[in-house]
Amino acid sequence: MSKVIFNMTVSLDGFVAGLNDGPENGLGDGGDALFNWYFSGDVDVPIAGGGMVLKVSAPSAKILNDSFQSYGAGVWGRRTFDFTHAWGGHPPGSPAFIVTHNVPEEWVYDGSPFTFVTDGVESAIRQAKQAAGDKNVVLCTASILQQALNLGLVDEIYIDVAPFLLGKGVRLFDHLNIAPTQLENILAVNTPNVTHLGYRVVK
Ligand SMILES: NC(=O)c1ccc[n+]([C@@H]2O[C@H](COP(=O)([O-])OP(=O)(O)OC[C@H]3O[C@@H](n4cnc5c(N)ncnc54)[C@H](OP(=O)(O)O)[C@@H]3O)[C@@H](O)[C@H]2O)c1
Known part of the structure; x- marks a missing residue:
């Protein structure tokens, strides 16, 4: 059955990007190190329709390949869409739903990989x-994760913990308005460059 899952890379101190993130500084000050693990192994993992190839350890490759195969669609916020320059038209998961207040009309055409959603995360x-x-x-x-958690719509949370501290930046868990929530640990795989953790939200 289809699940709603979350996956991002996070510093040990809980940041998904550093300060001053923007179109010319996608992951913010010092944030590029979050993705070191994507390029520090010897197993190729093609993403974005083969447009980019990650090089990760064998355990990370298995986790990534299993994950990618399980995805049928993805949801992102507009800042990430803008900062990645729309991934050059090749989002890492497709079809890609972008939550925004303002639709970038240049990306609206027959066959666009993007659907822009202006009526919220639930929609x-x-x-x-x-x-x-x-x-x-x-x-x-x-x-998007924060709003989905507030709406009770998340089934599983997967976090790739990068072994460093960012200190400041964009926090993963912020603006939460939830009751204390039990999680069940369903994945814990350690590699030298990243620790993969997965949790099921107990409902
Ligand atoms: N570490 C990782 O694995 C990883 C992966 C991807 C991205 N990142 C980084 O994460 C940062 C971006 O994440 P973020 O959480 O700050 O922003 P985000 O989710 O990418 O985008 C937030 C924006 O989406 C739009 N939005 C969100 N909820 C909405 C709603 N309910 N209704 C209408 N519009 C809504 C708003 O933009 P508008 O008002 O302009 O429409 C809002 O400012 C960037 O630095 C990016 O590089 C890190």
Whole structure:
């Protein structure tokens, strides 16, 4: 059955990007180190339709490949869409639902990989689920995760913990308005460059 899952890379102190993130500084000051683990192994993992190839350790490659195969659609916020320059038109998961207040009309055309959602996260997840069918919907930005948690819509949380401290920046868990929530640990895989953790939200 289709699940709503979350996956991002986070510093040990809980940041998904450093300060001053923007179109010319995508992951913010010092934030590029978050993704070191994507390029420090010897197993190729093609992403974005083969447009980019990650090089990770064998255990990370298995986790990434299993994850990518399980995704049927993804949901991102507009800042990530802008800062990645729309991933050059090749989002890491497709179809890609972008939650925003303002639709970038240049990306609206027949066959666009993007669907822009202006009526909130619940609507974006509903549309993504419809597109994903039996596959999972993956949420990939902090603001989307926070809103989805507040709405009670998240089934599983996967976090790739990068072994460093960012100190300041964009926090993964912020603006939460939830009751204390039990999680069940469903994944814990350690490698020298990253620790993969997974939790099921107990409902
Ligand atoms: N570490 C990682 O694995 C990783 C992965 C991806 C991205 N990142 C980084 O994460 C940072 C971005 O994450 P973020 O959480 O700050 O921002 P985000 O989720 O990418 O985007 C937030 C924006 O999305 C729009 N939005 C969100 N909720 C909305 C709603 N309910 N209704 C309408 N619009 C809504 C708003 O933009 P508008 O008002 O402009 O429409 C809002 O400012 C960037 O630094 C990015 O590089 C890190």
